[in-house]
Amino acid sequence: MRVIVLLMLSMLLSGCGYNRIQTKDEAVKAGWSEVLNQYKRRADLIPNLVNTVKGYAAHEQQVLTAVTEARAKVGQINVNADDAASLAQYQAAQGELSQALGRLMMVSENYPNLKADTSFLNLQTQLEGTENRITVARGRYIQLVQDYNTYIRQFPVNLTAMVFGYKPKPNFTVENEAQIQQAPNVDFGAPAPAAPAPSNG
Template sequence: MSRRFVPVIPALVAAAALSGCGINSIPTAEENAKARWADVQNQYQRRADLIPNLVSTVKAAGAQEKDILTEVTRARAAANQVRLSGDDLTDPAKLANFERAQSAVTLNLQRLQEAYPELKSQGNYTTLMSQLEGTENRISIARQDYNTAVQAYNTRIRTFPDAVGARIFYDAKPIVPFSATTPGADTAPTVNFGNAS
């Protein structure tokens, strides 16, 4: 073997060892989780943008709706004040605070739906409610995609050989998965329009 190739061998061994330690896969998985979180926030923003249109439509139906409309507006404003960046995803308290604010919006929207069955015949209301339902579905899918990305990242930083690179090069910490923080969130709400026997 030529002496010229002897220094190359340790360099190749080191490169192979580093490539198996998550040098590129750790930040890629982390960025994927952050991108999925951005998708969740995007869907919440879509919902926040739709609510003023819904409120405007329902306001035209009469003065008796004022209380619920006020609560929807307050919940929306409060939810828009709670911000969560990709760097905050390792803090369970911040994620729980964000979800509480978003859950308040969902609960008030459910109250709105239950209180106004007579408005379902109005085309605008039906269209807006359909859009809100679609948005809630999009939020659910975005949450699932986020949790899948978080699971992949958290698994990667905890398993060999990527765990080595995660600790040495990135000081990687687990990202908090999304979970419902509202009591009873795992149970479908009962809708009663007051016409049950």
């Protein structure tokens, strides 16, 4: 009798979307892990990048300090992707780090020897690749959360989600997403703009 009850309960849960909720929930968790993985990859590049720049531009202390502090701030946040406030705080910190990195890269424009340094060029390439991976991972995560949230709001799955405590997950907000989407400028190939021709008038 107990086996029959369990079997019926299993069929009932399967029919009301319980199993698919588990699958989609795990997909979201895996997607978030990849986002964190790529952000960590970027954070791991920063100490070497700062040290390389420091070797040529030690007096740019304000910019170097800003990058180091922004990286430390990101590392101090215990982000919980299921908590909207925590996710927003983490996004904001990542946005600040992106902006600090952008300023660091712009500083390098003033140091031709730095721009030609093999270590710097290698770090530049790795950073560009990492920024691309972050964009891809973040985009995939957004889609997974959207799919999960849409599914658990549908009837009758919403009843199953409510019974078992599954709630919509927060996602990247539009404001913060726009901010952190701006990857640091690491293109050193563009020539400086030409000075305007003097007016004859």
